[in-house]
Amino acid sequence: MPKLLRIILWIAVSLLGALALATIALHRGEQINALWLVVAAVCTYAVGYRFYSGFIAAKILALDPLRATPAERLDNGRDFVPTNKWVVFGHHFAAIAGPGPLVGPVLAAQFGYLPGTLWIIAGAVLGGCVQDFVILLFSIRRDGKSLTEIAKSEIGPIGGVIAYIAVISIIVILLGATALIVVNALKSSPWGTFTIAMTIPIAVLMGFYLRRIRPGKVLESSLLGFILVIAAIFGGQWVSQQPSWAAAFTLTAPTLAVLIIGYGFAASSLPVWLLLAPRDYLSTFVKLGTIALLAVGIIAFRPSLHMPPLTRFADGTGPVFAGTMFPFAFITIACGAISGFHSLISSGTTPKLIRRETEARFVGYGGMLAESMVGIMAMISACVLQPGIYFAVNSPAGVVGQSPEAAAATISSWGFPVTAAQMATLAHAVGEQTLFNRTGGAPAFAVGMAQIFSNTLGGQAVMALWYHFAIMFEALFILTVIDAGTRVGRFMLQDALSHIWKPLGRTSWYPSILFTSALIVAAWGNFLWQGVKDPLGGINSLWPLFGICNQLLAIVALCVATTIIVKMSRASDGVANTGNVIASSAPKRRLSYVFVTLTPLCWLVAVTFTASWHKVLDPNPRIGFLAHANQLARTTANPRLIFNDRLDAAVTSLLVVMVTMILIESAAVCGRIITGTKAAVIRESPYVATRLPLEEPA
């Protein structure tokens, strides 16, 4: 394409993006079409990818297409495999996209569509994508080492230990919070409970099919599993209409919590091939298909957003979760904008598959842009609902009142009219007994998604099927996160405990498996139980706690990245090689370029530390853990609830202290390097020239 045409094209894309952003930011009074959000996001992502990631790739990271990646050098056909960039992109996207980008934006929609949308777009382009990209590249240049290993070698031993503790904490809290979402989506829902219960025998059947009947035909067995799951949705409808069956599958929140805790323990202890692997395949199959379907639905239906751009709850009095827009909107939406958890994926499987350094930009930066788009779609799904309905679904009974009439009156008094009859009609349309107090985000997302789908395919007659399809989709991959997360946590615990007593580290020794599985399940089960028993709905305390942990992990990742960039700016050629310790052979970079990681790092420090301060010490009992504990202590409340609040406060404080330590250590290392009192030694793998041909078929 001629240069002039390219310039005109990019100016047009930038102007269109600016127009769309201005429209969503300044539009008041009338409803706005959801396509404005899509256009704003797509144009910003395009400009961000073309120019910002190009700048980072060329000026800071100096991506070298001639430098062999670990996938090429260490190719063993198993962990290290040079792979086509599109394939790695799909693999990476499937690993980073979980329930987070769907749930976070739905919860943050209580502030209106504007804050969350702007944060998703800006946070991704300037923060999340940068983090994923640079950590991926730094891991590639270190033989695919994990974030904790890189932190240990580039910052110091404390960095490695803190990263390890942050990872295991985030896993435990993530599992508790996501399990609560499933509980809230399935409580008193025989249809949903039956469908999800059926996914367990379906996964086991897939496991046997793969192992005994058609070895290795995973796509075929996933398709079979998908057909069976669709049959289970229809079966769930039948079950919900039979009084005796419906009674058997109508479960309370505590019963569901106990079942999910038992499931997590069993999934962690059973052989991987029997349950975890087939469920993972099935979940990925449904996830990729549904996300694509939702994108098509939004484009085809072009829904209007009923939620205003800003609601009165920016002042911190929101019913979904308490807290002001700053900082809580920015920790509620983590995945979709910036998520520390991604740094584990970017320094896990993905760097071992990248064929050429230059492809890290497409996979790392581009993969996060795709996930951010999922966040935008979730925001649209929540905001197409009438605000009254959105708040009725997402508000806990402890805030809006126990009876439908009381809840409708409270929500209407906020200026978001809704009636008990309207909610009853909607509940009937989606095949539920009630939609009041279904906190957690998943039911609201499912209602929005069902509305979009039923307007595109099948009409109102099939709204119940679409709703339960959406619930199945969310619950399926949340349960996959639970069983995979419990197992990952169990392995991490076994690794740590092996330093105390060697046999505990043996991953095939059943006493150790059962002991460590029980410890991990007890840890997240405690948070789940706490959420189930919380009169404020549980999400009010658990989701911010999860957001804080996730963003603290992002701080650790950005600290590591910033330290390495500072070292790269000061590294000089000619430093002697010591083992794998070499100076960067690339030309010097300007120190000022450190802003690309330092800016999101400073922002996240401001956000997470402020949020942590509020969650621990705020005098409002709806926000501060300790204030809530003190309030409960003044009444005759269950001492367990008081203990839970204090535990949450202690966990938050501990993580903040640890991350502060890593910040200080990282700043000290950078300071010594900048002032010249410490040599800037970059611990990269030695440079090896690639043997792959430069031009390869796509």
Added chain:
Amino acid sequence: MTIKCEAGAPARYATQNGRKRSFAGAEIVSAIVRAWSIVSATLREIFDESAYQRFLERKHIRSSPAAYSMFQCENNQAKARRPRCC
């Protein structure tokens, strides 16, 4: 001559356009085939079918329930340690 030229020109253009059309058609088909092969390869990688093929090639064995069990023993150790994002 002029008339011949005038008369021949559209025919020649039509032929060229026809060639261009068929060339463009072939390009579209080839782009679709290429896109499908990438999607298919991506799905095979995500769903570990490619990993199983590589395992069979590495071990010089044919696909069978026993071979797949061996593959799962090897693959699942790594798979079970792989975190899934939130």
